[in-house]
Amino acid sequence: MKKWLALTVMTAGIVLLGWGIWQIASTHLQTAQSLDEAKKVVATDQGMSKKQFAPEIGKASGILTIPKLKADLPIVEGTDADDLAKGVGHYKDSYYPDQNGQIVLSGHRDTVFRRTGELDIGDQLKITVPYGEFIYEITHTKIVDQHDTSIITLQNEKEELILTTCYPFHFVGNAPERYIIYAKRVSE
Template structure:
């Protein structure tokens, strides 16, 4: 009986360890989310880049919203593997927020960009950022023109552009599948010029 008791104790200990680790990772992710939102709130007020924690090598640069599917996340700068663990991020190969060109945002298919599988052509995507030239928070609404599933080598959609555009990128298929041999692209164009976020907020309140 003694070997059996030892085996049972070892199984219970392993289970408790895995549960504790899962709880720790969940708490860590929740805390990171709170700190990232706080950093974005400061950036939205002052325009100065705010690291979410002292040793972070990234900072919030935008807020990404898709009203129809209830999506609302903070975008971080630099889509490195470390940064993508904490949220969607801007690819350095794309245009900067508020500048002419194709703004490229990436996110994991199992978390931050998993909701993109519910997108349809014609959906509205809202991007908010701080314009350092105008010293104000601005936003632009994009309309989804096309949704494509392509191979990793097919990068024509990510070529530099002179006109304004938005591309959302994630791996495919969605979910916990161990393999993701394809890429899911959401291609969108501006529904109009950028506008002051404060003006937009007041206009929305007036319509209520």
């Protein structure tokens, strides 16, 4: 009986470990493919006007560069699970750079935004889309409850970049809070 129990526990552990490794590898592969797609979109559609820019849900629309982390991350239109598995999700009803509104980008804390806790006030973020490059500077951060919906206002009065991810960063399971990074545009 002890041998059977030990074998069952070991088998379950191996299966869970294998599943976890497969999930991580799959996400990294999807993110790499999305980054290649984003680079093509940015290069191919250069000169497109911001009025012509209308990315499809699930498709790469641009690149988020975080110089301090030496990271180039694909921006994918949409924030459902499939979209976030490909990269940084752009909240579909929010704005893009130079559209004078709230730009909301979300990502998983254990994939694309794994190191966002290393960012400080004053660090820069760059968004590249087919109609230009836009630089933002982090102004402040905030931690809110996971159910706090006051962060996404979709205001159209001033341009602001908001990055959101789950928090605490090393929490196992569904995190109870969200880490919010606010940034203001500093130049093109």
